[in-house]
Amino acid sequence: MTATAKAARIALMPGDGIGVEVMDQAVRVLERLRERDGLRLHWDVLAWPSTAWHQEHGQMMPDDALTQACDYDALLLGALGDPGPLVDHKRYRLPDGVSLAPLLTFRKGLDLWACERPARLLPGAPRYLADPRAEQVDMLVIRENSEGEYVNQGGRLQQGTPHEVATQLEIFTRRGTERLIRHAFVRARERLQIHGSARSFFCAEKGTAAAQVCLITKRNAQPAWGELYTEVFAEVAREFPDIGVTHQLVDAACMKFVQCPWEFDVVVASNLHGDILTDLAAVLSGGLGLAPSCNINPDSREMPALFEPTHGSAPDIAGQGKANPAAMLLTTAMMLEWLGFGPSAERLRQAVAQDLLTSNTQARRCSEVTDGIIAQLD
Structure with a gap:
């Protein structure tokens, strides 16, 4: 499913919960690959869709979100769904039907009719x-x-x-x-x-x-x-x-x-x-912390594809540095392959696999896992 490599624009959408943390790690890896492999990649970080955006604007994303999304070649989403921040000592809580609605909006509005989720047990994974x-x-x-x-x-x-x-x-x-x-x-x-x-x-x-x-x-x-x-x-x-x-x-x-x-x-x-x-x-x-996924239209690249790790926003550990970024980084590899950067995508997959094999991922913080993966890239 690899395209011909060309300059690509990506919309990074951290979303809610641990999505923000794992997206930060994806940016670190993309920056390293762009520098190391000379990838023609450009990206913007969007504040929507997210619970925070809903709290400020009364909706998960702008009315013209699909139009704005079409300016990009790919969308990389962290996670959606969050109890939200405290407001007057109460949680700004949204029902799942509201917080997760952008997923259906993107999938249907962009005609991303196939969701691919590989499941491969890498050496070193639980x-x-x-x-x-x-x-x-x-x-x-x-x-x-x-x-x-x-x-x-x-x-x-x-x-x-x-x-x-x-x-x-x-x-x-x-x-x-x-x-x-x-x-x-x-x-x-x-x-x-x-x-x-x-x-x-x-x-x-x-x-x-x-x-x-x-x-x-x-x-x-x-x-x-x-x-x-x-x-x-x-x-x-x-x-x-x-x-x-x-x-x-x-x-x-x-x-x-x-x-x-x-x-x-x-x-x-x-x-x-x-x-x-x-x-x-x-x-x-090996668990949701190692599960990537993509939402694509295999017949057309006129619309951007949507890439997201399978895991949710895990609000119980959000902000604590406990999230495993591997699922997001494997998802990033799927995105790079879709955009035509196949060698860089495979290099990233191999770096994640080698880091799993040689390190105790469960004993490290989110950024420390990425440190190890970047070391493998280098």
Whole structure:
């Protein structure tokens, strides 16, 4: 998914909580890479979206936020959601539906229909499964980002009464389904070209294959969209005879993510199912402190892509220097690759991996982890 390298403009949006701290570390690394590798990078730090912006302006970001975002090639977001500062001895508290709304606004308004979240267990990262095969975890979960369960269609009637009715609709289109599934197969083929046939996945439909796409649905209980996904998956799979296929119900997939995660390669799922599975996959790769993600439109670069670590704002440790910046720095590497700076992106990934292997990350402060990673870069 690498573009041709050119001068790039980035909007840095620290957001809330530990987002501010990990963004500071991303700036340090970007400055070092720009100096070391001669990257043609320019960035602006934006005060929005954030709880602080809402406190001052009554909204998470300006009315023309999407227009302003389109001036950039990529958006790097720290985190959103925060109890907020004390105001008259009370917290300036926002509901999640308000504080996290900018994520949906960017994803839908910029047509960033694919969310990619890799889960790879790096040497030195915490391993929560005793089975030694857990060291082989290296999967890519691709989540549909534009429709499905998160379209926010529905409402509440007679709210607050004993007769209240709440409806939440799910919307799935063939166009959205097909582009998502095709992208999953393209990414599986790319991973096969990069990694070769060293890894082998068992696929019931095609025997053993060196690359695999696993479809996730709940078609036994939600047959309308489940069968749509299944039919389109079968159609697209015929275009990729070199890629193995398998299909898991989401509840079974949750079990197998823990039981045998090394059997997964590329996983493609709906908005809700992908959201849940990627948090589980993050634990398998060492925890949320090591989990990067991106929101992209693989078909077009007319709009900026959005990059964000999987972790939240962690307000309980915000401002204490306890946050692990590795997830943000791995996310920064994904952004650099998207912008066309592939060698610098790989150098940063390797520096994070080497620092994990040689240092006790849990015993160091946020800035000290970055010190170690910059030392590896140098």
